[in-house]
Amino acid sequence: MKQGDDELESLVRKRIRALRVAQGWSLEELARRANVSQSTLSRIENGQRRLALDQLVTLARALDTTLDQLVETASDDIVTSPVIDAAHGQLRWSMKAEPGTTVVRQRLTEPPPDNPARMRAHPGREWLVVLSGTAILMLGHGRYRLETNQAAEFPTMLPHAVGAEHGTCEVLGIFDREARRSHQRGESA
The missing domain is CATH 2.60.120.10 (Jelly Rolls)
Structure with a gap:
C-alpha cells in the first residue's frame, strides 16, 4: 500500500471516530447502528483491521453521512x-x-x-x-x-x-x- 493510501485510511478512521464521538455514541451504539460487532468497530477505529468498502458504506449510513464525505481528501489550498x-x-x-x-x-x-x-x-x-x-x-x-x-x-x-x-x-x-x-x-x- 502506498503512503497516500495509508494517510487516507488513517484520516477515514479518525473521521469515523470523530463523527461517533460528536454524536455522543459509544462504540457499542455505533456498532449496533451499523450492524457490526463492537470489537470489529474498535479494530477499524484503531487501525488493527483493514477498511472494507462494504463496511465503509454501512458506517457512513449509520453516521448519517455519505461515503464521498467520509473519504474526501483535503485540498492543499486550505x-x-x-x-x-x-x-x-x-x-x-x-x-x-x-x-x-x-x-x-x-x-x-x-x-x-x-x-x-x-x-x-x-x-x-x-x-x-x-x-x-x-x-x-x-x-x-x-x-x-x-x-x-x-x-x-x-x-x-x-x-x-x-x-x-x-x-x-x-x-x-x-x-x-x-x-x-x-x-x-x-x-x-
Whole structure:
C-alpha cells in the first residue's frame, strides 16, 4: 500500500471516530447502528483491521453521512489571502458557496484544544476569514496559523477546531447547510 493510501485510511478512521464521538455514541451504539460487532468497530477505529468498502458504506449510513464525505481528501489550498480590489476599496476572498449558507461573526479568546479527541468532525464545509488578531485552525494533522485578512476553507469531515493565538481574534465563519446544522446540534447538547 502506498503512503497516500495509508494517510487516507488513517484520516477515514479518525473521521469515523470523530463523527461517533460528536454524536455522543459509544462504540457499542455505533456498532449496533451499523450492524457490526463492537470489537470489529474498535479494530477499524484503531487501525488493527483493514477498511472494507462494504463496511465503509454501512458506517457512513449509520453516521448519517455519505461515503464521498467520509473519504474526501483535503485540498492543499486550505489558507487563502484576499485579492485587493483597489478600484472599489475592497478585499475579496474566493469561496465555493452554496445556497443555504450561514454567516457567523465570532470573538475567540481561547486557543484551540490541544487534545485531538476534542476536535469535531461532521458533514459539510466551512469557510472563515480572520477579521482581527490571529487564529489557529487545527485540521486533521495540520495546524494552520491565520492572520488578519487570511481565509480558510475546508471540509468539516476532517476533525477540526479553531481558536485564538495569544489573546483575542475575531473571525467571520460561513457554514454550508450541513455544517450549520451540525454546529446547532453541538450548541444545544
